[in-house]
Amino acid sequence: MEIKERYEGVIRWFQANDPEPRTELSYDSTFHLLLAVILSAQCTDKRVNMITPALFEAYPTPQALAKATEEEVYGYIKSVSYPNAKTRHLIKAAQVLVEKFGGEVPSTMEELLQIPGVGRKTANVMLAVVWDESAMPVDTHVFRVSNRIGLTRASRTPLATERTLVKYVPEEIVGKAHHWLVLHGRYVCTARKPDCASCGLKEFCKAYQSASAKGLSVEAAEKKKRKPAPKKKAAPAKEK
Numbered sequence: 001m002e003i004k005e006r007y008e009g010v011i012r013w014f015q016a017n018d019p020e021p022r023t024e025l026s027y028d029s030t031f032h033l034l035l036a037v038i039l040s041a042q043c044t045d046k047r048v049n050m051i052t053p054a055l056f057e058a059y060p061t062p063q064a065l066a067k068a069t070e071e072e073v074y075g076y077i078k079s080v081s082y083p084n085a086k087t088r089h090l091i092k093a094a095q096v097l098v099e100k101f102g103g104e105v106p107s108t109m110e111e112l113l114q115i116p117g118v119g120r121k122t123a124n125v126m127l128a129v130v131w132d133e134s135a136m137p138v139d140t141h142v143f144r145v146s147n148r149i150g151l152t153r154a155s156r157t158p159l160a161t162e163r164t165l166v167k168y169v170p171e172e173i174v175g176k177a178h179h180w181l182v183l184h185g186r187y188v189c190t191a192r193k194p195d196c197a198s199c200g201l202k203e204f205c206k207a208y209q210s211a212s213a214k215g216l217s218v219e220a221a222e223k224k225k226r227k228p229a230p231k232k233k234a235a236p237a238k239e240k
């Protein structure tokens with residue numbers, strides 16, 4: 001199947017089955033979305049949503065958070081992954097917003113990357129969700145699902161995945177495509193046990209087609225690929 005045809009089929013299926021995908025992070029302002037996205041690195045949205053209501057209430061503005069102590073903030077976020085580093089990032093992010101951006105979350109990649117705790121993925125989420133830009137944040141789900149389906153050609157880095165997806169997905173739905181791939185990776189095409197039986201993308205999925213042709217599941221085919229080849233026996237030493 002040509003890559004273009006694969007993209008068309010996948011997009012058609014998502015458009016029909018999930019026309020309005022949304023982020024699963026809860027937030028009530030752009031500033032709070034930024035905090036939630038920083039907190040969600042290496043952590044589930046579910047866990048982040050459990051702790052953010054109290055955090056948002058305590059710190060409604062960057063000005064309020066910029067003055068907080070690490071002990072105070074840590075108390076709110078201690079159950080997410082990497083709480084120490086994230087505590088420092090949240091406070092510093094608020095300080096930078098106040099000092100450099102007049103207390104507003106900026107709207108360009110260049111400016112967003114100046115905020116502590118904000119990398120390319122977080123900046124892309126902000127651009128896509130808040131400003132509806134054709135940005136493609138590549139997290140572990142987007143990376144894995146794109147490779148499995150064959151939307152990318154065995155991309156080795158998130159940036160390579162981002163570039164390929166942005167090249168083939170029509171500009172006006174790049175943001176949507178991000179949500180589709182994240183949600184699909186979270187609930188169907190999971191890392192350890194992709195649920196191919198109930199997946200609507202089978203006919204377009206490279207990993208599924210290739211594994212089926214060998215009589216294997218995607219899971220089994222991936223395990224086999226990861227298994228190191230047996231070591232060759234050393235040739236017996238020549239007798240003198």
Ligand code: SF4
Nearest residue numbers: 189194196199205208
């Ligand atoms: S067919 Fe299987 S491997 Fe392919 S996208 Fe669906 S769940 Fe993932």
